[in-house]
Amino acid sequence: MDDKTMQGWLGCWEKKTSPWHHDDVHEAIEKHHEILMTSLTAKNKIFIPLCGKTVDIKWLADRGNEVVGLEASEIAVKELFTEQNIEYTSEDAPAVKGKLYRSTDNKIKVYCCDLFLFSAEIESGFSGIWDRGSLVALSPADQKRYIELIKTLIHPGIGYLLEIPDRDPNNGPPFFISLENLQEGFGPNCSVTKLCAVEKLPPTADIKSMPDMKGMNVFRLTFG
Structure with a gap:
């Protein structure tokens, strides 16, 4: 991730400005989490990139999954564990030039590092990927690079849920990405299906500042 983008997101956490954060479990996860599990x-191993301090992590771990998150902000990672009363340890993770936080029961691991330092050599064998606000947090130029990274983690049959805003492609973040660009990026073995429209947006989301925002939709990506 380029330094300007990275510093922008880190600054949001430092200023305690995270309008994208849900206090509740995402409705798509509540309804369709089985897609990610097998x-x-x-x-039962789920990857959540750019996870922030999402409560989805504990919810999925409580249902028997190993959950691996990735987040650049150490503030967000620490709040994830402390706000949900999860006992944890931390250690240096030289392979990603960052840190690894893990729950004491080993059900939850969160890498605190630059997204683009992660790869299948660090963690693999995922049954599912929950991409809520990760791909669309990146500029269109970085989206292509991101897809190449994610392609190293996917395999036929993996469950993949992706939230995309319905808005002007020239505005963001969150940035729109077309289904055509998704399929082009992931290749001919990828098919994209709309799963549901999101009914509950984060309570702190400033929709008035995004007049072009029509809503959010969750799509399922399948790979043959």
Whole structure:
């Protein structure tokens, strides 16, 4: 992630400005979490990139999943564990030039590092990926680079849920990405299906500042 973008997101956490954060479990996860839990070659291991301090992590871990998150802000990572009363330890993670936070029961691991230092060499074998606000947090130029990274983690049968804003493509973040660009980026073995429209936006979301925002939709990506 370029330094300007990184510093912008880190600054939001430092200023305690996180209008994208949900205090509740995301409705798509409540309704469709089974999609993320079991594939033909992996089971109960879910990756959540740019996870912030989402409560989805504990909710999924409480249902028998190993959950691996990634977040650049150490403030967000620490708040994730402390606000949800999860006992944790931390250690240096030289492979990603950052830190690894983990719950004492080893159900939850969160890498605190630059997103683009992560790869399948660090963690693999995911049954599902919950991409809520990760791809669309990036500029269109970085979206292509992001998709190349994610392609190293996917395999036939993996469950992949992706939230995309319905808004002017020239505005962001969150940035719109077309289904055509998704399929082009992930390749001919990827198919994209709309799963649901999001009914509950974060209570702190400043929709008035985004007059072009028509809503959010969750899509399912499948890979043959």
